[in-house]
Amino acid sequence: MQRKYRMIVVDDEPAARKYALQQIEWERLGITALYEAENGLDALRIMETAKPDIMILDIRMPGMDGVMLLEEICRRKYDIAVIGLSGYSDFEAARRMLSSGRVVEYLLKPASADALFEAVTRCLEKIEEREQMELLRNGLQNHSSPFPLPPDEEETGCESPESSEELPPEVSGRKSAIVRLAKEYIQLHYGERLSLEQVAAQVYINPSYLSRIFTEVEGTGFNKYLQKLRVDKAKELLRDPGYKVYEVADLVGYPNFQHFLKIFKRLENTTPSKYRENAMWLIGQ
Structure with a gap:
């Protein structure tokens, strides 16, 4: 049975959140629980209980922006794979996001449905690799992949x-x-x-x-x-x-x-x- 995943979209633009959540068939990747937040503080509140595996994160947001949220995620040691979104003018912020170690993919806005789908696929690959390493460290050699061919x-x-x-x-x-x-x-x-x-x-x-x-x-x-x-x-x-x-x-x-x-x-x-x-x-x- 394919493992089930949870994902959160953090963006202050309602249209951007709606596009990411409704225009893509995430269930094909085993993503069955979707959450949304309009800023970093809302995202943290959701993460405390929902514990999403993947985050699509916009850099530019009022209040706690994407970079500040990532810093807090690292401080709290939340285990999550992040896709960062930004415009051309946000190079320095994007560089800081990438240095966090949590960002698997970085996309320019507006990102297409195809690009988002591929980016989330790569996040799942990273999650799978990490889980396999953890199981190997625990001495479990016969771990089956959540993505069987x-x-x-x-x-x-x-x-x-x-x-x-x-x-x-x-x-x-x-x-x-x-x-x-x-x-x-x-x-x-x-x-x-x-x-x-x-x-x-x-x-x-x-x-x-x-x-x-x-x-x-x-x-x-x-x-x-x-x-x-x-x-x-x-x-x-x-x-x-x-x-x-x-x-x-x-x-x-x-x-x-x-x-x-x-x-x-x-x-x-x-x-x-x-x-x-x-x-x-x-x-x-």
Whole structure:
């Protein structure tokens, strides 16, 4: 079962709080309790009882601003992952926020829903890493992640290319035909939960044999081929502003957004939201 998380949005602008709380499907990340505060003092009162795991925090607020709130959080030793928000003119305040050690991500206002979703995902990764370290220190070696990957997304360990001997043309041609059929099936079903075993069943061979000849014919393993295909399809969808990033992840077969983000960053060296921003800028030229 996915762990449940709590999040608070601290911003003196009601419209900004409403946007962050209502325009994003936080339950996809296991965030089921949401709180809001219009200044630092209100936030502290809520934190005493609600104990949120994540905070989206604006720097500029009347009374106790974001920097002062962070200093108080550190003094009280509250365990919370923070996303800082500020304008271009708040460089010095942003620097102080980042030096607190609690700020996982820093975004310029107004932050898009996609950027906020990715930032919160990174906060959850930090929380998971910290909890794993605590459990290891306590001698618990078999801690299960609150973000389990679907079985079809885990590495199978059968992607290593094998050295192939010269084969008769008819044998090589049969292998190519099998792989071509497998790729056609993948192209039609990449948005679904897809496994090597499922594809192998469609072409009537055993999974280990398909893995071997797929690597032999394509020069890349089944998992890597599927990941690249899904990311390429995601890039196409990200050029359409009508989709949110987590909706794109779903459409290309990654219901686990954290895993989608990791794969996308590894293959494209950027995040989905930043890729979208660059693509939209180029389209507007």
